[in-house]
Amino acid sequence: MEDVLNALILMTNFVLVPGMAYGAQLALGALGITLIFSILRFANFAHGDLMAFGTMITILLTWWLQGAGFSIAPLPTALLALPFGIIAAVTFSLVIDRSIYRFYRQQGAAPVVFVMVSLGVMFTLNAIVRFVVGTEDRRFIDGERFIISAGEFKSITGLAEGLAFRQSQALTVITAIILVVALFWFLQKTRTGKAMRAYSDNEDLALLSGINPERIVMITWIIAASLATIAGVLYGLDKSFKPFTYFQLLLPMFAAAIVGGIGQPVGAIAGGFLIAFSEVTVTYAYKRFLGHLLPESLAPGNLVQLLSTDYKFAVSFVILVLVLLVRPTGIFRGRVL
Amino acid sequence: MSKTNVAALDIPYPTMIKTCHPIFLFVIMGALIAVVGFYQSWSIALAILQLCLISSIMALGVNIQWGYAGLFNAGIMGFAALGGLAAVLVSVPPVKEAWAAGGVNIVLAAVSGLATIGAVLFVRARIERPFRILAITPIIIIGFLVVRWFFDPAVEAIEGYNAAHYGFLGGAGLPIMFSWILGGAFAAGAAWLVGKTVLRLRSDYLAIATLGISEIVIAVLKNEDWLARGVKNVTGLPRPVPYEVNLQKVQWFLDLTANLGADAVSASSIFVKICYIFLFLLVLAALMWLANTALASPWGRMMRAIRDNRDAAEAMGKDVTSRHLQVFILGSVVVGIAGAMLTTLEGQFTPGSYQPLRFTFLIWVMVIVGGSGNNWGAVLGGFIIWFIWIEAEPVSLWLMGFATSSLDTDSPIRNHLIESAPHFRLFLMGAILLLVLRFRPRGLIPEE
Known part of the structure; x- marks a missing residue:
């Protein structure tokens, strides 16, 4: 019995908890991508860098607050700086939309032109972020690190395996739940949310019924940029901040949005968790897990790892390609690509 | 409703900006490189020119896909890296001990992998839908286990052999110039696979899918040490041109430099660079001739017809899917050749250096700035953007x-x-791309 418990705790510690946190971060990013896709109708390649930009502003403010002696311990100071990061990212997005994207909207340009434009924005944002904070790894977490650490857990339960639950992971999951509930309430119940859904469904009909497209677009950017910044800060608290990593996060986020069904907010969340858990489970070494469950004579000699950890990013893309082949609309029947 | 791809780039733009003559633009470009030669050094100017040439070949490949057919390939990095891999596999002498240690198992792993794929395809074609998954799943699981059974000990054996110097199977030990052909062939194979699976996607999703696939290619190259040493890099690849040290010992070269009154050391480095430039120019000229001939032929007209109105072309009986696959492969071959040339020039294969900003998106900026749909435009874009x-x-x-x-x-x-x-x-780069898209969406040398 204790072996089974140990095995379960081990899986929770190394697969379930990290997967939940990473999945929630991906889901928040993918929600932004899917919203931009359903309202502005293009794949935003600058989303990872937008995330980096909002996070960067938050980090700079966090450092300043830490230097000035502000603290909301046991919570990380970054939460205090987060609203300003969001404001910066939203402002940036709106300025870019007004000065760049709107021109192409008025021209009625094809989606691919928007993608090209977002490549330009991506380069620019990338440069700004690297220019301001450089390319190194940055850590900005403070406050209490663990809600429960592995050692504490072992001494409380007397089990051989420990279960660590970091504060950043708890914060991520709680924030994600609150945001998702709020977003769905907004999309389903409020007038503006309904207008957004109508616009996404059928642009012409929405225009005919008097919906102001520029307002819809503005709100979309506000939501997408806020979600991106929050996801970025949570990811940075959980792991660390590095501009290149954030640029790379674009790939699993895209995968999550497409796997879930493009234009479907529920799909983006499901996709985020699916991608996160497949990355973690496929690259996890099951040696110790099986060691607990199997009798000693059968215990595996090697790591029992399906793929080495270096293939983490590749996993999300294999899933993406498989979904595109088998069910191009994604799990939740989004748009046909 | 079907919006066509490139026709949409045809945004009306202020007509005040008149088109300059292409030759004039190329002359300006040459002058810029000459300025670098006079003010910085000729060695730097020639180094820039070398990479300008390689960049313009890559841009040419992308233009074949995007300009001719409107395919948005964001996986250029992957094809370039496959070209680089070809350079290693062709030129490095085989590591006999590693082959002896794990060669048999690697071959068996490859054979069992192919057999698994064959079995899956066989079953797929013969069993109806609801039971198909039941039949295919065990085949895949068993196949995976069999492959790993042979593969894992093989990798351990190969990577274990003198890991500091080798730890990989090595190559064929042939002159490195052959890799320019093999690089194209690798890229063609990969493009066929990729094209078969993702070409039917809408343009921006094609971009995401290809971007992801190129990341997978890089991940494989970084981690499969037995193949090309992964991030431990393969250095000291043989050259297609003489080495500076050897040149400095040859009599005719010493006489030449003495006659020109130049210093033999710096002259030899410039001479080597010029040799490379000559080779690259040959390749570029040949590819340009092929590309322009194809564009002007009935085939080229058909490609543009498909690009501008896919539905109409389909109604006229053109097989759009296979034409797209064809042009996707052709463009990728050109990128693969350029990738092999780049690794040849650098003399080393470093999978860690392949980054999407430099190897995918920068090439895209070249094509957009130069002029999509016009091969001369793509070449000019390659020059200008690399220079900047x-x-x-x-x-x-x-x-x-x-x-x-x-x-x-x-x-x-x-x-x-x-x-x-x-x-x-x-x-x-971001600013240039945004400005060109806004004020000159058809590029510096627009399509005729």
Whole structure:
């Protein structure tokens, strides 16, 4: 019995908890991508860098607050700086939309032109972020690190395996739940949310019924940029901040949005968790897990790892390609690509 | 409703900007490189020119896909890296001991992998839908286990052999120039696989899918050490041109430099660079001739017809899917050749250096700036953008030095600004791309 418990705790510690946190971060990013896709109708390649930009502003403010002696311990100071990061990212997005994207909207340009434009924005944002904070790894977490650490857990339960639950992971999951509930309430119940859904469904009909497209677009950017910044800060608290990593996060986020069904907010969340858990489970070494469950004579000699950890990013893309082949609309029947 | 791809780039733009004659633009480009030669050094100018040529071949490949057919391939990095892999596999002498240690198992792993794929395809074609998954799943699981059974000990054996120097199977030990052909062939194979699976996607999703696939290619190259040493890199690849040290011992070369009154050491380095440039120019000229001939032929007209109105072309009986696959493969071959040339020039294969900004998106900027749909435009774009990419660094350093000259030498602001100056070129690329898309969406040399 204790072996089974140990095995379960081990899986929770190394697969379930990290997967939940990473999945929630991906889901928040993918929600932004899917919203931009359903309202502005293009794949935003600058989303990872937008995330980096909002996070960067938050980090700079966090450092300043830490230097000035502000603290909301046991919570990380970054939460205090987060609203300003969001404001910066939203402002940036709106300025870019007004000065760049709107021109192409008025021209009625094809989606691919928007993608090209977002490549330009991506380069620019990338440069700004690297220019301001450089390319190194940055850590900005403070406050209490663990809600429960592995050692504490072992001494409380007397089990051989420990279960660590970091504060950043708890914060991520709680924030994600609150945001998702709020977003769905907004999309389903409020007038503006309904207008957004109508616009996404059928642009012409929405225009005919008097919906102001520029307002819809503005709100979309506000939501997408806020979600991106929050996801970025949570990811940075959980792991660390590095501009290149954030640029790379674009790939699993895209995968999550497409796997879930493009234009479907529920799909983006499901996709985020699916991608996160497949990355973690496929690259996890099951040696110790099986060691607990199997009798000693059968215990595996090697790591029992399906793929080495270096293939983490590749996993999300294999899933993406498989979904595109088998069910191009994604799990939740989004748009046909 | 079907919006066509490139026709949409045809945004009306201010007609005040008149089109300059292409030859004039190329002359300006040559003059810019000459300026670098006079003010910095000829060695730098020629190094820039070498990479300008390779970049323009890559841009040409992308233009074949995008300009001819409107396919948005964001996986250029992957095809270039496959070309680089070809350079290693062709030129490095085989590591006999590694083959002896794990060669048999690697071959068996490959055979069982192919057999698994064959079995899956066989079953797929013969069993109806609801039971198909039940039959295929065990085949895949068993196949995976069998492959790993042979593969894992093989990898351990190969990577275990003198890991500091070898730890891989090596190549064929042939002259490296052959890799330019093999690189194209690798890229063609990969493009066929990729095209078969993802070409039917809408343009921006094709971009995401290809971007992801190129990341997978890089992940494999980085981690499969037995193949090309992964991130431990393969250095010292043989050259297709003479080595400087050897040149400095040859009598006719010493006589030549003596007659020109030049220093033999720097002259030999310039001579080697010119040899490379000559080779690259040959390849570029041949590819340009092929590409332009194809574009002007009935085939080229058909491709443009498909691009501009897919539905109409389909109604006329053109097989759009297989034409797209064809043009996707052709473009990728050109990128693969350029990738092999790049690795040849660098003399080393470093999978860690393949980054999407430099190898995918920069090439895209070249094509858009140069003029999509026009091969000369793509080539010009390759030259201009590579030139700016390289020269942005000294220029921005100089600007930063000038702007901060009033500050103290150890002021943190000054140091930070000077340290960050290299990132300025990313900003410049973004700005150039946005400006061109806004004010000159058809590029510097528009399609005729």
